Amino acid sequence: MTANTAPALLDLAPLGAGHFARIEDKVAALMRTRETVVAMQGEALLPLEACIRSAVRPGSTALNIITGPYGETFGGWLRSCGAEVIDLAAPFSGAVTAAQVADALRAHPAIDFVSLVHAEAATGNTNPVAEIGAVVREHGALLMLDAVASVAAEPLLTDEWGVDLCVIGGQKAMAGPAGVSAVSVSARAWERIAANEQAPRRSYLSLLDWKERWIDGGRTALPHAPAQLEMLALEQAVDRIEEDGLDGVIARHRAASAATRAGVRVLGAVAPYVVRDEDAAPVATTLRAPGGTDARDVVAAALAADASIPVQAAGGALAKEMIRVNHYGLDADRETVLGALSALAEGLQALGVSAGDRDEALAAAGKAWDAVIAG
Numbered sequence: 379m380t381a382n383t384a385p386a387l388l389d390l391a392p393l394g395a396g397h398f399a400r401i402e403d404k405v406a407a408l409m410r411t412r413e414t415v416v417a418m419q420g421e422a423l424l425p426l427e428a429c430i431r432s433a434v435r436p437g438s439t440a441l442n443i444i445t446g447p448y449g450e451t452f453g454g455w456l457r458s459c460g461a462e463v464i465d466l467a468a469p470f471s472g473a474v475t476a477a478q479v480a481d482a483l484r485a486h487p488a489i490d491f492v493s494l495v496h497a498e499a500a501t502g503n504t505n506p507v508a509e510i511g512a513v514v515r516e517h518g519a520l521l522m523l524d525a526v527a528s529v530a531a532e533p534l535l536t537d538e539w540g541v542d543l544c545v546i547g548g549q550k551a552m553a554g555p556a557g558v559s560a561v562s563v564s565a566r567a568w569e570r571i572a573a574n575e576q577a578p579r580r581s582y583l584s585l586l587d588w589k590e591r592w593i594d595g596g597r598t599a600l601p602h603a604p605a606q607l608e609m610l611a612l613e614q615a616v617d618r619i620e621e622d623g624l625d626g627v628i629a630r631h632r633a634a635s636a637a638t639r640a641g642v643r644v645l646g647a648v649a650p651y652v653v654r655d656e657d658a659a660p661v662a663t664t665l666r667a668p669g670g671t672d673a674r675d676v677v678a679a680a681l682a683a684d685a686s687i688p689v690q691a692a693g694g695a696l697a698k699e700m701i702r703v704n705h706y707g708l709d710a711d712r713e714t715v716l717g718a719l720s721a722l723a724e725g726l727q728a729l730g731v732s733a734g735d736r737d738e739a740l741a742a743a744g745k746a747w748d749a750v751i752a753g
């Protein structure tokens with residue numbers, strides 16, 4: 379085999395412990411945490427489940443905040459760990475408030491664990507974690523945050539907000555790999571996990587294994603063969619964000635949300651599903667399908683106009699009514715956002731839905747984009 383036909387992803391130099399630890403440290407810096415960060419060798423659902431199974435046991439009382447589909451998944455895991463679960467559900471058209479969380483904590487003083495999703499890519503909303511974190515910290519419960527869809531799309535201040543267990547993945551705004559993820563674990567959380575006899579041990583779901591076999595030994599020897607390709611891709615994703623500047627990456631995501639919302643307001647036929655701008659997630663804008671149409675038909679018509687746009691119908695029970703315009707990672711881009719709006723306008727026209735003028739919508743969107751970038 380000649381050198382120029384050698385597969386680029388094979389025959390790499392080994393990924394040693396020092397390099398693995400350095401990648402974890404880069405992720406910790408991105409998450410604004412000085413607590414331990416554990417890189418997990420699987421998609422983000424792995425650390426999310428690991429957090430719940432590690433910190434929760436029979437006798438725990440958990441407040442599960444549901445603002446999208448992931449909160450529903452967490453509720454199932456919490457119950458299967460034997461916790462008493464109090465659900466706090468907010469409509470997908472908005473966010474949960476710190477006052478609602480404070481009321482729930484007052485009504486159920488035994489709550490010792492709170493699970494929350496920061497931004498919901500699936501439903502397009504985002505929650506005020508700083509305010510909620512303060513309320514949870516005052517009560518004394520552990521706070522677990524799913525920040526998979528918020529990291530690099532909006533500010534994520536893990537320690538400042540009092541987040542004990544913070545989970546990120548590389549595949550959304552970071553424009554990185556899906557097969558690796560990371561979780562930060564506070565000292566308080568490690569204490570709780572170590573005291574939990576039911577916490578997974580000698581298991582793929584175990585945080586304690588990583589603590590005992592990796593962290594406590596000074597991160598000098600890896601307990602398993604590392605997921606080398608994913609770890610290297612994660613490092614490149616973090617490096618690229620640092621090179622571009624985290625603030626600039628966040629601004630692109632905010633601009634994409636502002637532009638999409640401004641554009642669809644001119645079109646009129648499709649309304650932002652999330653009512654208030656401040657509750658809208660910068661990773662995706664969800665839209666209400668026009669009355670009398672099925673969201674899947676609107677999406678199909680838009681894709682017929684331009685198959686390259688990052689638009690999809692929502693999953694599950696919302697599939698008929700919700701259109702999802704993704705604008706994360708490389709799609710948080712002016713051309714891509716305007717292209718999606720343009721195809722959406724063409725799709726509506728093809729379906730015979732009366733809507734505002736496409737060029738006016740694009741002009742409004744471009745103006746909104748530029749205003750955010752200009753700061």
Ligand SMILES: *Cc1c(COP(=O)(O)O)cnc(C)c1O
Pocket residue numbers: 421422423448495497498499500524526527547550
């Ligand atoms: C995308 C996402 C995840 C990761 O799950 P996938 O379905 O594999 O993409 C977890 N939590 C949230 C809030 C997400 O948006």
